[in-house]
Amino acid sequence: MKPVEPLFRPGERVRVMKAYPLGHVRTPYYIRGARGVIERLCGAFANPEELAQMRDGLPARPLYRVRFLQREVWPDYRGSCDDTVDVEIFQHWLERT
Amino acid sequence: MSDLGKYAPLTYFQLMEVSLRELLVEKGVLSERQIEEAVADMRARGSERGARVVARAWTDPAFKARLLADGTAACQALGLEVPALRLIVVENTPAVHNVIVCTLCSCYPRMLLGLPPEWYKSRNYRSRVVREPRAVLAEFGTVIPAQVTIRVHDSTADMRYMVLPMRPAGTEGWDEERLAALVTRDSMIGVALPTAP
Numbered sequence: 001m002k003p004v005e006p007l008f009r010p011g012e013r014v015r016v017m018k019a020y021p022l023g024h025v026r027t028p029y030y031i032r033g034a035r036g037v038i039e040r041l042c043g044a045f046a047n048p049e050e051l052a053q054m055r056d057g058l059p060a061r062p063l064y065r066v067r068f069l070q071r072e073v074w075p076d077y078r079g080s081c082d083d084t085v086d087v088e089i090f091q092h093w094l095e096r097t
Numbered sequence: 098m099s100d101l102g103k104y105a106p107l108t109y110f111q112l113m114e115v116s117l118r119e120l121l122v123e124k125g126v127l128s129e130r131q132i133e134e135a136v137a138d139m140r141a142r143g144s145e146r147g148a149r150v151v152a153r154a155w156t157d158p159a160f161k162a163r164l165l166a167d168g169t170a171a172c173q174a175l176g177l178e179v180p181a182l183r184l185i186v187v188e189n190t191p192a193v194h195n196v197i198v199c200t201l202c203s204c205y206p207r208m209l210l211g212l213p214p215e216w217y218k219s220r221n222y223r224s225r226v227v228r229e230p231r232a233v234l235a236e237f238g239t240v241i242p243a244q245v246t247i248r249v250h251d252s253t254a255d256m257r258y259m260v261l262p263m264r265p266a267g268t269e270g271w272d273e274e275r276l277a278a279l280v281t282r283d284s285m286i287g288v289a290l291p292t293a294p
Binding site for chain 1: 183185200201227228229230231232243244245246247248249250251252253254255256
């Protein structure tokens with residue numbers, strides 16, 4: 001099955017969806033709703049939310065590394081304004097800002 | 098004489114592991130011996146492979162460029178098998194310090210670094226290093242100057258990460274083997290710096 005086409009390019013600004021579905025999800029809570037920048041496209045991988053339900057997870061979904069400024073993730077962050085956290089996020093969790 | 102052993106009932110997950118293992122053996126999918134060998138292999142593996150990769154990157158600029166562009170391919174070129182591992186190598190520089198975590202579980206580049214240390218899997222490390230990395234690093238004795246950017250890498254999905262630390266000063270002319278001895282496991286996770294020569 002053909003993988004899902006990537007929608008985002010490195011450098012593009014995105015927001016992580018603020019959703020709380022049940023089941024196995026690999027988008028950490030702390031990053032939901034946060035805005036970041038696409039750092040790179042990692043490739044296409046089977047959807048872990050489907051794999052956890054014993055399905056094949058296909059078509060494979062684009063997976064990105066998204067870079068977030070710590071100050072935006074944690075408003076009371078103590079440290080440099082440039083400090084970042086990079087998180088791997090599947091395309092279906094991202095929306096353009 | 099006092100060592101009578103302790104009896105404790107199996108936990109839920111221990112019971113699940115024993116049941117699965119016995120079923121695999123019973124159905125002839127794996128033998129007891131294969132399982133024992135795989136476990137022994139995993140336990141015996143340390144961080145030497147990772148250290149070898151770092152030492153090569155320190156001495157061979159072309160290899161380093163390749164490693165940063167495609168970690169998996171570069172390791173394969175060194176003859177290191179990294180099955181099921183998409184490796185991203187992140188480079189420490191005078192301006193950037195990298196540190197690795199898996200906030201969801203304990204994803205770790207086992208083929209290069211061996212089994213993860215207990216603290217890497219602890220809730221304490223996993224929840225705090227994304228929230229206050231500078232404080233956590235300081236507890237490891239690693240104080241990162243304010244002007245150096247800290248990048249935390251949360252391995253939440255299919256990638257695995259390894260830090261390429263900076264080559265320590267005073268190691269000019271050293272060969273790979275000597276350099277590799279300075280590369281600690283913790284320096285490749287990013288909570289420490291390589292041993293000073």
